[in-house]
Amino acid sequence: MQKTLKEIAEFINGEVVGNENIVITGIAGIKEAQEGDITFLANPRYLPLLEKTYASAVITSRDITTTAKSIIRTENPSLAFVKVVSLFKPDEFIHPKGIHPTAILGKNVSLGKNVALGPYAVIEDNVSIGNGTIISAGCFIGHHTKVGENVLIYPHVTIRERISIGNRVIIHSGTVIGSDGFGFVNVEGIHHKIPQVGTVVVEDDVEIGANVTIDRARFDKTVIGKGTKIDNLVQIAHNVVIGENSIIVAQVGISGSTVVGKNVTLAGQAGLVGHITVGDGATVAAQSGVNKSVPPGVTVFGYPAKPQHIAKRINACVQNLPRLYKVVEELKRKIEELEKKTCKQNS
Numbered sequence: 001m002q003k004t005l006k007e008i009a010e011f012i013n014g015e016v017v018g019n020e021n022i023v024i025t026g027i028a029g030i031k032e033a034q035e036g037d038i039t040f041l042a043n044p045r046y047l048p049l050l051e052k053t054y055a056s057a058v059i060t061s062r063d064i065t066t067t068a069k070s071i072i073r074t075e076n077p078s079l080a081f082v083k084v085v086s087l088f089k090p091d092e093f094i095h096p097k098g099i100h101p102t103a104i105l106g107k108n109v110s111l112g113k114n115v116a117l118g119p120y121a122v123i124e125d126n127v128s129i130g131n132g133t134i135i136s137a138g139c140f141i142g143h144h145t146k147v148g149e150n151v152l153i154y155p156h157v158t159i160r161e162r163i164s165i166g167n168r169v170i171i172h173s174g175t176v177i178g179s180d181g182f183g184f185v186n187v188e189g190i191h192h193k194i195p196q197v198g199t200v201v202v203e204d205d206v207e208i209g210a211n212v213t214i215d216r217a218r219f220d221k222t223v224i225g226k227g228t229k230i231d232n233l234v235q236i237a238h239n240v241v242i243g244e245n246s247i248i249v250a251q252v253g254i255s256g257s258t259v260v261g262k263n264v265t266l267a268g269q270a271g272l273v274g275h276i277t278v279g280d281g282a283t284v285a286a287q288s289g290v291n292k293s294v295p296p297g298v299t300v301f302g303y304p305a306k307p308q309h310i311a312k313r314i315n316a317c318v319q320n321l322p323r324l325y326k327v328v329e330e331l332k333r334k335i336e337e338l339e340k341k342t343c344k345q346n347s
Helices: 005-012 077-088 308-319 321-346
Strands: 015-017 037-040 057-061 070-074 176-179 184-187 190-193 199-202 213-215 221-224 299-301
Touching: 005 015, 005 057, 005 070, 005 077, 037 077, 057 077, 070 077, 176 199, 199 213, 213 221, 299 308, 308 321
Parallel strands: 037 057, 057 070, 176 213, 199 221
Antiparallel strands: 015 070, 184 190
């Protein structure tokens, strides 16, 4: 496929600065791009690359006014580039269509219009699946589960019984929703399982990465709020509530009954203890261990996690420990010499 810069600008509602007749034949990152490619620049730290890239054109923010490179100025370069990617590289994954003959359907299953079930998908009794939903090969949907409209479920996803999945949800391979919460009571040294009889509610427009586990609640519900995006290999325990439009990055672990607010970011490998609250708009930095509640809008990091300005000071002190150790050793040596000299003078 090839498009002129003018055609691309019209497609993303952008403004061309430079030669609008340049022909674009591909897309690439700003460092990897070659002649004929279009790329994008969203982060100001990469501004020096604007003049160095080999790309034929660059999608930029409206803050960029003059450059030797032909550009398309947009309100949101990242979002605009996503649209261009879809133009040049349409989704190549071939989704199942219709009901495969090997799919297994239980009793009283309700299928909306244009539902697709891939090979060996298992749909148990009393399941409801909305219009336009695609369930790929080898998936399992437990009894009395409700799946909304235009949901895309990739191969080998397990959704247990009595779960609710909203509209336009995407679930990637290997994810398990509704597994038992980790609940045991110790009696005389023996761990007795506590029944987990609650559910999981995944609201509209959520995306869940590969190999994520979301445990069902002990009694009530585990909730993933509307528009939240969850990366791969995340563990969400029973009775956790995650607010709308939050970002949960890879290998995050959230313990039971923790409440995560709206527009929260939990960076990679962050760990949260149970029964705490992370306020709206807060950020937990990568590999942080959160052992108490985080106020709204605050960034924390470290182990245990502390507000950013405190954690930076502590980290600076830790970095100075080798030098401080040498200083203390030198002071210790000088004190010993002074003590010896004083003893000689007094004897």
